[in-house]
Amino acid sequence: xxxxxxxxxxxxxxxxxxxxxxxxxxxxxxxxxxxxxxxxxxxxxxxxxxxxxxxxxxxxxxxxxxxxxxxxxxxxxxxxxxxxxxxxxxxxxxxxxxxxxxxxxxxxxxxxxxxxxxxxxxxxxxxxxxxxxxxxxxxxxxxxxxxxxxxxxxxxxxxxxxxxxxxxxxxxxxxxxxxxxxxxxxxxxxxxxxxxxxxxxxxxxxxxxxxxxxxxxxxxxxxxxxxxxxxxxxxxxxxxxxxxxxxxxxxxxxxxxxxxxxxxxxxxxxxxxxxxxxxxxxxxxxxxxxxxxxxxxxxxxxxxxxxxxxxxxxxxxxxxxxxxxxxxxxxxxxxxxxxxxxxxxxxxxxxxxxxxxxxxxxxxxxxxxxxxxxxxxxxxxxxxxxxxxxxxxxxxxxx
Ligand SMILES: [Zn+2]
Numbered sequence: 074x075x076x077x078x079x080x081x082x083x084x085x086x087x088x089x090x091x092x093x094x095x096x097x098x099x100x101x102x103x104x105x106x107x108x109x110x111x112x113x114x115x116x117x118x119x120x121x122x123x124x125x126x127x128x129x130x131x132x133x134x135x136x137x138x139x140x141x142x143x144x145x146x147x148x149x150x151x152x153x154x155x156x157x158x159x160x161x162x163x164x165x166x167x168x169x170x171x172x173x174x175x176x177x178x179x180x181x182x183x184x185x186x187x188x189x190x191x192x193x194x195x196x197x198x199x200x201x202x203x204x205x206x207x208x209x210x211x212x213x214x215x216x217x218x219x220x221x222x223x224x225x226x227x228x229x230x231x232x233x234x235x236x237x238x239x240x241x242x243x244x245x246x247x248x249x250x251x252x253x254x255x256x257x258x259x260x261x262x263x264x265x266x267x268x269x270x271x272x273x274x275x276x277x278x279x280x281x282x283x284x285x286x287x288x289x290x291x292x293x294x295x296x297x298x299x300x301x302x303x304x305x306x307x308x309x310x311x312x313x314x315x316x317x318x319x320x321x322x323x324x325x326x327x328x329x330x331x332x333x334x335x336x337x338x339x340x341x342x343x344x345x346x347x348x349x350x351x352x353x354x355x356x357x358x359x360x361x362x363x364x365x366x367x368x369x370x371x372x373x374x375x376x377x378x379x380x381x382x383x384x385x386x387x388x389x390x391x392x393x394x395x396x397x398x399x400x401x402x403x404x405x406x407x408x409x410x411x412x413x414x415x416x417x418x419x420x421x422x423x424x425x426x427x428x429x430x431x432x433x434x435x436x437x438x439x440x441x442x443x444x445x446x447x448x449x450x451x452x453x454x455x456x457x458x459x460x461x462x463x464x465x466x467x468x469x470x471x472x
Pocket of ligand 1: 328
């Protein structure tokens with residue numbers, strides 16, 4: 074056996090044991106050995122190493138099946154820390170968490186409307202530095218930085234290929250940040266990071282085929298199949314905002330006509346309401362210029378027109394999701410984003426539309442939920458990029 078392959082196997086066993094403790098802890102050494110089919114001495118040696126590294130600790134004693142009670146093992150979630158960055162399009166959010174994704178500190182700042190590549194990277198570095206310098210006692214135990222970037226991302230090469238709202242291209246973000254902080258850095262598209270966020274910390278934990286959809290100023294989705302992100306052949310899996318819904322619809326930021334994004338995003342809701350008001354179809358809203366936010370506020374006050382605008386938006390969302398259900402057949406769909414703040418009006422209609430249109434009874438009953446992860450959901454997804462590598466086989470981040 075070659076030395077390299079021996080080392081690789083040892084790391085593989087290590088990550089298998091670590092993942093077992095993560096998923097099933099508190100668990101005894103004997104149970105680990107039995108369940109992942111390793112010899113007790115092998116498990117003993119690796120567990121000793123993991124305890125020395127601080128990531129695993131002994132907890133209470135378990136039930137004895139005759140003889141001495143076994144000591145149980147758990148992950149020490151406070152042994153190491155991670156940084157997650159939600160990068161754009163309108164703001165940069167940074168979160169510092171422990172290994173359980175529990176928040177230690179956060180930082181949020183607005184992005185200027187136009188920004189050059191150098192400035193953008195510098196801003197990310199400044200925000201992370203601010204959080205780290207406020208939390209000196211954690212800083213030397215940070216094991217990695219995750220970046221959730223809007224737009225098209227090449228996760229393997231670590232490059233933000235195209236950020237349409239900022240009009241930035243080909244930014245080697247991973248290289249820049251890892252050079253600066255001397256830490257492993259991972260990058261992913263923001264909607265995909267959101268999906269990962271739900272799988273690790275949210276309502277997607279038990280889901281085997283998860284779709285997370287972000288509906289804000291743009292529309293994107295992330296797909297997690299059997300615990301792994303699905304990216305597609307050229308990084309565009311999940312770009313559901315650009316499925317055509319209306320052949321004669323509005324021009325989308327991508328150049329096509331009638332994309333889903335042109336009917337359900339925040340700016341799309343605003344444009345439709347403005348058009349209806351201008352055409353005299355409706356005369357409410359007291360002459361104010363509608364935005365997605367004010368339409369929600371007026372709906373709350375009982376305004377019929379605003380409720381109709383939200384109803385129509387929900388029908389479009391339901392149609393888009395039905396198309397995705399027919400393509401991917403997920404078991405759960407979790408909705409995110411500013412538009413979903415009006416979920417009270419949207420969700421029932423979305424569910425009815427899927428019920429009306431999906432092909433089979435089980436498809437009609439696909440679970441559709443609104444995320445409960447809050448404003449740092451995407452930054453938490455960036456954190457999850459580090460966890461994936463720490464706990465999964467072939468991961469390159471080790472402690
Ligand atoms: Zn489009």
